[in-house]
Amino acid sequence: MKYYMKKYDRFLFIDNKTNLLRNKTSIERLVKMxxxxxxxxPVAIQCGYGQVATGMVSLLSRFPxxxxxxxxxxxxxxxxxxxxxxxxxxxxxxxxxxxxxVIYLPKNILSYLGLNTESVIIKIAQIFYWILTPIILIFRxxxxxxLIDYISSLS
Numbered sequence: 001m002k003y004y005m006k007k008y009d010r011f012l013f014i015d016n017k018t019n020l021l022r023n024k025t026s027i028e029r030l031v032k033m034x035x036x037x038x039x040x041x042p043v044a045i046q047c048g049y050g051q052v053a054t055g056m057v058s059l060l061s062r063f064p065x066x067x068x069x070x071x072x073x074x075x076x077x078x079x080x081x082x083x084x085x086x087x088x089x090x091x092x093x094x095x096x097x098x099x100x101x102v103i104y105l106p107k108n109i110l111s112y113l114g115l116n117t118e119s120v121i122i123k124i125a126q127i128f129y130w131i132l133t134p135i136i137l138i139f140r141x142x143x144x145x146x147l148i149d150y151i152s153s154l155s
């Protein structure tokens with residue numbers, strides 16, 4: 001994202017012929033993956049005969065743009081996304097993050113797959129995980145022995 005921020009700065013201040021449209025989908029994907037809420041900006045378009053259409057538009061739908069308000073909003077969005085990715089980097093060395101990841105493993109996996117974290121399916125999977133994990137850990141030697149015996153009986 002820092003790379004795209006530098007390219008956008010170059011577009012704004014040095015060479016506005018820099019083609020950022022080639023990178024637009026990559027930037028949109030990075031913003032979406034960061035889970036940072038993309039801001040909307042107000043837009044007014046003259047329709048003719050003294051009529052004006054107004055509305056709110058996604059900031060990235062107007063990207064790249066060197067209008068001052070859009071440029072400030074885009075720079076803030078880039079900084080926020082960079083900050084979110086930096087937080088995630090530092091979070092990976094935090095032991096509490098890993099403990100939380102293991103305790104809520106089904107919730108994390110299913111939310112990664114795109115399911116709503118408040119869904120009943122995730123809560124049921126989480127309860128089964130909490131019940132079955134200690135049982136499997138306590139009886140892991142017996143379970144492995146039974147599995148080995150079963151597999152050897154098949155062949």
